Amino acid sequence: MTDRRNIAEPPAEVIRLHNHQAKLEGVIVIHSALLGLSLGGCRVWPYPTIDEAFADAVRLAEGMSYKNAMAALPFGGAKAVIRRPEGDYDKAALFEAFGEAVDRLGGRYITAQDVGTCVSDMEHVAQRTGHVVGRPADGRLAGGDPSRWTALGVVHAMQAASRRVLSSELEGRTVAVQGLGHVGSELCRRLVEAGARLIVADIDRPRAEALANELGAGIADTADIALMHVDVFAPCALGGAITRKVANAMRARLICGAANNQLAAPDIAHDLAARGITYVPDYVANAGGIVSAAAEYMREDRSVVAGRVAGIGPRVSIILEEAARSKLPPLVIADRIAELIMRTGQAERL
Ligand code: NAI
Numbered sequence: 001m002t003d004r005r006n007i008a009e010p011p012a013e014v015i016r017l018h019n020h021q022a023k024l025e026g027v028i029v030i031h032s033a034l035l036g037l038s039l040g041g042c043r044v045w046p047y048p049t050i051d052e053a054f055a056d057a058v059r060l061a062e063g064m065s066y067k068n069a070m071a072a073l074p075f076g077g078a079k080a081v082i083r084r085p086e087g088d089y090d091k092a093a094l095f096e097a098f099g100e101a102v103d104r105l106g107g108r109y110i111t112a113q114d115v116g117t118c119v120s121d122m123e124h125v126a127q128r129t130g131h132v133v134g135r136p137a138d139g140r141l142a143g144g145d146p147s148r149w150t151a152l153g154v155v156h157a158m159q160a161a162s163r164r165v166l167s168s169e170l171e172g173r174t175v176a177v178q179g180l181g182h183v184g185s186e187l188c189r190r191l192v193e194a195g196a197r198l199i200v201a202d203i204d205r206p207r208a209e210a211l212a213n214e215l216g217a218g219i220a221d222t223a224d225i226a227l228m229h230v231d232v233f234a235p236c237a238l239g240g241a242i243t244r245k246v247a248n249a250m251r252a253r254l255i256c257g258a259a260n261n262q263l264a265a266p267d268i269a270h271d272l273a274a275r276g277i278t279y280v281p282d283y284v285a286n287a288g289g290i291v292s293a294a295a296e297y298m299r300e301d302r303s304v305v306a307g308r309v310a311g312i313g314p315r316v317s318i319i320l321e322e323a324a325r326s327k328l329p330p331l332v333i334a335d336r337i338a339e340l341i342m343r344t345g346q347a348e349r350l
Helices: 050-070 091-104 119-125 147-165 182-193 205-215 244-249 268-274 288-297 303-310 312-326 330-344
Strands: 013-019 024-032 042-045 076-083 174-178 197-201 232-235
Touching: 013 091, 024 050, 024 091, 042 050, 042 119, 050 076, 050 288, 050 330, 076 091, 091 119, 147 182, 147 232, 147 288, 147 303, 147 312, 174 182, 182 197, 182 205, 197 205, 244 268, 268 330, 288 303, 303 312, 312 330
Parallel strands: 042 076, 174 197, 174 232
Antiparallel strands: 013 024, 024 076
16 A cells, blocks of 8 residues: 655644635645645635535645655645635635735745636735745746646656656657646647647547647547557546546556646555556656746746756656666655655755
8 A cells, every 4th residue: 555654644734714705715734844834736626515625635735745845845735725616706806815814824835826726816816925926927037827837847757757668759659638728738739749649638628629630639538538548648637537447447558647646546556556557656747837836936047947847857767767676656656755855854866
């Protein structure tokens, strides 16, 4: 079993979000502050209940602790989730109310975009707090929509994994991409540039058709995309795409994508390894966006971001090499490294 030790007795801090007038209902979960102030995006989604929103926030916040540690960023992990209000609502009021809640934490939580939020939403948050990133880039400083960096990081991860697992570059390889939003669509464009062939799927069928036409890609039903006869499966929608059933039926040899929490349960990593399918841990591959967000918060130059995102490829190579040597799933190896970094604060070996 992949057994995540309770690095911070998670969750370390839970803050309920409630503002009736602004239709704000949600939660901020700070998972770990071992490495510094806690950084993680804000997801807006039509969660049926607040309990489901809370459960998602806990999982996502934990993932952020591991992601930030693995990416050698001096930040702990946290996440905010907001239930998308039913019907019409005032976005400015909602995000300003959220910004007030973030501000009350005095910087212990720094927010950014995630699924369901965009740069303009972060501008509303910034009306009420300085502890927000993912805002428009300022001159030469890092900033702006992090998703293009996430997509670039996934390409670096996929290239490194392809060399190791498929013994080739991505040129001529077929990749099935699930979810064609901010990250998935940018990933598709970069994969075509790298010479890969694509099969795509999105619950928003017109979106899938438009991208497929633009890029000359094939289209699959959302129910089938994970099971296509391809070289690589790239989950770029929401979490939990790889259930045990999917893991036991999928035909790709490599899984590498942007979605957070791709495995429906962590021990599915063992099922995949037993079938000879290499799963690149999601939080290793999809760190590009948080690398950009962290650089923005630290007011670093944009030029440092590309170098750090390029570091994702070599990191994946080290993890896959160690997994092969120790005959353990790559997720187990990555978790051990991230936990070591959280405990010691030392990220030098990566
Ligand atoms: P997005 O909201 O822009 O796109 C998600 C896309 O997935 C949408 O087009 C949606 O219609 C589609 N989708 C939802 N359920 C689906 C299903 N069952 N099958 C097929 N398509 C489905 O979100 P974004 O920003 O592109 O993020 C995608 C994933 O990557 C999320 O899991 C997010 O947490 C993760 N991620 C995003 C980062 C970023 O920089 N935006 C950073 C790190 C992770």
